[in-house]
Amino acid sequence: MKVTVIGAGNVGATVAECVARKDMVQDVVMVDIKDGVPQGKALDMVESSPIHGFDTYLTGTTDYADTADSEVCIITAGLPRKPGMSRDDLLAKNANIVKSVTQQFVEHSPEATIIVVSNPLDVMTYVAYEASGYPPERVMGMAGVLDTARYRAFIAEELGVSVRDIQALLMGGHGDTMVPLPRYTTIGGIPLPQWLDDDTIHDIVKRTKGGGGEIVDLMGTSAWYAPGAAAAEMTEAIIKDNGRVLPAAAYVDGEYDLEGFFIGVPIVLGADGVEEIIEVELDDHERALLDTSAEHVQDNLDNLQRLIDEGEVK
Numbered sequence: 001m002k003v004t005v006i007g008a009g010n011v012g013a014t015v016a017e018c019v020a021r022k023d024m025v026q027d028v029v030m031v032d033i034k035d036g037v038p039q040g041k042a043l044d045m046v047e048s049s050p051i052h053g054f055d056t057y058l059t060g061t062t063d064y065a066d067t068a069d070s071e072v073c074i075i076t077a078g079l080p081r082k083p084g085m086s087r088d089d090l091l092a093k094n095a096n097i098v099k100s101v102t103q104q105f106v107e108h109s110p111e112a113t114i115i116v117v118s119n120p121l122d123v124m125t126y127v128a129y130e131a132s133g134y135p136p137e138r139v140m141g142m143a144g145v146l147d148t149a150r151y152r153a154f155i156a157e158e159l160g161v162s163v164r165d166i167q168a169l170l171m172g173g174h175g176d177t178m179v180p181l182p183r184y185t186t187i188g189g190i191p192l193p194q195w196l197d198d199d200t201i202h203d204i205v206k207r208t209k210g211g212g213g214e215i216v217d218l219m220g221t222s223a224w225y226a227p228g229a230a231a232a233e234m235t236e237a238i239i240k241d242n243g244r245v246l247p248a249a250a251y252v253d254g255e256y257d258l259e260g261f262f263i264g265v266p267i268v269l270g271a272d273g274v275e276e277i278i279e280v281e282l283d284d285h286e287r288a289l290l291d292t293s294a295e296h297v298q299d300n301l302d303n304l305q306r307l308i309d310e311g312e313v314k
């Protein structure tokens with residue numbers, strides 16, 4: 001089995017390492033336009049394998065022929081944001097990159113499943129979907145696993161309990177309008193509202209929504225450890241076909257009365273990709289938040305169409 005990671009930068013290299021350390025596939029191939037970088041990072045990781053104890057072999061390349069017959073492809077190619085920027089500011093540049101890398105990848109792997117990481121996430125997933133020609137269930141975006149991980153980490157810190165006992169659901173686009181759902185958050189099976197008052201929950205939700213930006217402000221570029229681990233967890237669900245229930249950007253075709261784009265929803269993830277979109281009951285407040293987030297994703301898609309019409313996105 002082979003996993004391809006496109007973009008061997010901060011997130012891509014971390015995904016590749018996390019996948020290799022799970023020791024579940026024979027090969028991980030990293031692709032980048034910077035010749036030498038994917039090869040050097042792959043060699044460095046191979047040299048760490050006797051210490052970590054994994055047999056997955058990593059290679060780096062600039063040639064898509066080396067990615068042939070991959071089971072899973074994680075797309076991380078593209079620019080990260082800098083302080084003062086929103087993810088949406090990356091739209092034009094990253095759309096061209098994501099379209100081009102997707103087309104080159106699918107030529108050699110017509111049967112793979114694609115996980116998009118590049119931002120702005122929900123629209124880049126749509127770009128990869130259109131460029132791939134794949135059915136919608138074999139293209140998805142990674143955001144919810146990362147956003148719920150941040151949310152769970154903040155809750156664990158506040159309560160002084162283990163992160164392992166926190167389960168959470170979050171929906172919507174990967175941006176400031178994302179919708180963490182405290183009603184669907186449990187700690188050891190006990191709902192979050194029984195642990196924390198409304199103000200504290202509000203503060204944790206607010207920090208989660210700004211979680212990406214908090215790191216950009218600290219480092220001058222965006223996060224990679226948690227994003228890399230999150231994309232590797234999704235890859236594992238596909239490779240092992242274990243039916244994980246996770247939030248991810250999936251193509252909605254009437255679910256939640258939304259249609260024709262990718263947005264964060266709970267899914268069952270396995271070898272066939274998005275095997276099911278789970279429709280949970282939302283109260284009026286939660287529904288309004290999801291609608292606002294969906295409108296934002298739709299606005300971004302309209303912006304993409306405008307850029308295509310103006311020739312800025314080819």
Ligand SMILES: NC(=O)C1=CN([C@@H]2O[C@H](COP(=O)(O)OP(=O)(O)OC[C@H]3O[C@@H](n4cnc5c(N)ncnc54)[C@H](O)[C@@H]3O)[C@@H](O)[C@H]2O)C=CC1
Binds near residue numbers: 033143
């Ligand atoms: N979905 C999410 O939750 C997250 C998304 N991101 C996004 O992931 C993307 C990557 O972030 P980083 O790894 O930090 O950036 P980075 O700059 O460290 O790495 C990006 C890599 O893409 C490569 N690249 C650019 N154009 C390419 C092309 N045409 N073909 C192949 N490789 C190409 C670059 O050479 C570079 O090595 C950004 O768009 C960022 O916003 C980052 C964190 C979380």
Ligand SMILES: O=C([O-])CC(=O)C(=O)O
Binds near residue numbers: 215216222223227
């Ligand atoms: O904030 C960013 O630009 C990168 C990202 O999507 C995240 O870390 O959530």
